[in-house]
Amino acid sequence: MRERLEMEKLKLEMVKEESNTKVQSKSEYFDAAKNTSLVPKFCEKTVDKYFPQFEKIAHNLNWPKPYWTTMLQSVFEGKAAEIYSALPSEKSSDYDMVKQEVLKAYELVPEAYRQKFRSYKKFDSQTYVEFAREKEDLFDKWLTSKKTDNNFDNLRQLMLLEEFKQCVHLDLKTHLDDKTVGTIHDAAVNFR
Incomplete structure (x- = not known):
């Protein structure tokens, strides 16, 4: 009888732990599509001012950094869109690399x-x-x-x-x- 009670208790703890994990993973889930409307408009004339503005918004809204390039590509246009498309996939998911390449493309002499x-x-x-x-x-x-x-x-x-x-x-x-x-x-x- 005692063993049975301990088994039931163990089962309850496992179910409780499993439900906590599900709740945690739901709260950590980031829906990029729902947040793209909050990404500032990209303007080729003010590229140097764009990234600090984007980063401030991303930090304030607690966007996970691995999603930043996904958010950016939704607003890129012109040279920036071309640069992003030309990057290999491992580089196009690295925010700092994307930022560096886009800034370099717009650099004036x-x-x-x-x-x-x-x-x-x-x-x-x-x-x-x-x-x-x-x-x-x-x-x-x-x-x-x-x-x-x-x-x-x-x-x-x-x-x-x-x-x-x-x-x-x-x-x-x-x-x-x-x-x-x-x-x-x-x-x-x-x-x-």
């Missing part, structure tokens, strides 16, 4: 960043704070693309070289751009 920084003007609809933030962001992108590494001398040479190019004839500036000189001294030596 240093001259484009310089021109954007120099030509950017305040819109009537912008506050001065928004304008200043955007101007600063464009400047940082230019410096990063020129690999100044927040080094004063590198920044100094960048500014001096830009000013030097502004003061010489257009043909000479084009020649310097083709040679990709790094310092004002290198630029001046080219015209002895």
Whole structure:
């Protein structure tokens, strides 16, 4: 009789444990399809700002990281969609790899960043704070693309070289751009 009671007790514990496991697995289940409407719209003009926005939403909504690329591919368009499609399946499921490849595809050359920084003007609809933030962001992108590494001398040479190019004839500036000189001294030596 005692053995029978112990067996019944053991069976009850097993059933209880099994039902707890089922409840736990249901709560851990992530339905990507139900959450795709919450993924921010992808815009090719602001790719660099997209990923921090996406990551903030994903963290706030507790999306499991293994599903992030599934969520992203639902909004990718243009070059980003092409990059994602071209990645082998093991890389296309790695969020950091997808992010890196998409950012690399949209990366502009240093001259484009310089021109954007120099030509950017305040819109009537912008506050001065928004304008200043955007101007600063464009400047940082230019410096990063020129690999100044927040080094004063590198920044100094960048500014001096830009000013030097502004003061010489257009043909000479084009020649310097083709040679990709790094310092004002290198630029001046080219015209002895």
